Amino acid sequence: MAYLTKLKKGPSDTLTVDDLAKAIKNSIDKSGMETDAAKSMAKHVLNFFGYSDRIIDNVLEPEDRDAFYMLEDSGLLTTEREETTLYDGREWRIHYWLFRKEKIKELVEAAEEKEKMQAEEEGLIYSDIPDDIWNRGNSEEEEEE
Numbered sequence: 001m002a003y004l005t006k007l008k009k010g011p012s013d014t015l016t017v018d019d020l021a022k023a024i025k026n027s028i029d030k031s032g033m034e035t036d037a038a039k040s041m042a043k044h045v046l047n048f049f050g051y052s053d054r055i056i057d058n059v060l061e062p063e064d065r066d067a068f069y070m071l072e073d074s075g076l077l078t079t080e081r082e083e084t085t086l087y088d089g090r091e092w093r094i095h096y097w098l099f100r101k102e103k104i105k106e107l108v109e110a111a112e113e114k115e116k117m118q119a120e121e122e123g124l125i126y127s128d129i130p131d132d133i134w135n136r137g138n139s140e141e142e143e144e145e
Contacts, residue, residue, distance in 0.1 A: 015099065017042045020076075023107035026114075027074040041067065049099070054080070057095035068097055075103045 020042035025033045048055050071077040082094045
């Protein structure tokens with residue numbers, strides 16, 4: 001199931017569940033947030049936004065708003081407000097939530113770079129082993145002859 005929202009104009013700049021999960025995982029809990037928990041939170045948040053760039057704060061329940069504040073504290077969301085004058089002269093404020101898309105993009109790129117470096121390091125584990133270790137039994141047979 002793919003949940004997408006626009007990063008910029010154009011089809012290649014979409015925010016996916018996986019990208020948002022990587023950003024959440026790398027911004028909220030660097031000590032090891034479970035990937036499944038980050039993905040679940042990403043789906044939950046993206047369900048509010050749908051294909052929009054912003055959502056109105058009034059649609060959020062208190063528990064959801066708490067999660068949004070946590071994501072705001074970690075730099076993934078931001079707020080804006082709009083003021084309008086009602087017919088009777090009163091001022092009315094409307095609060096919105098927006099993704100900080102550049103920050104999310106930075107965190108996704110950093111996560112992918114980290115994964116790439118870890119894969120390279122894991123591949124280098126065998127480089128420290130001397131070549132003669134790889135010769136199975138050949139050296140023992142030569143000594144017996």
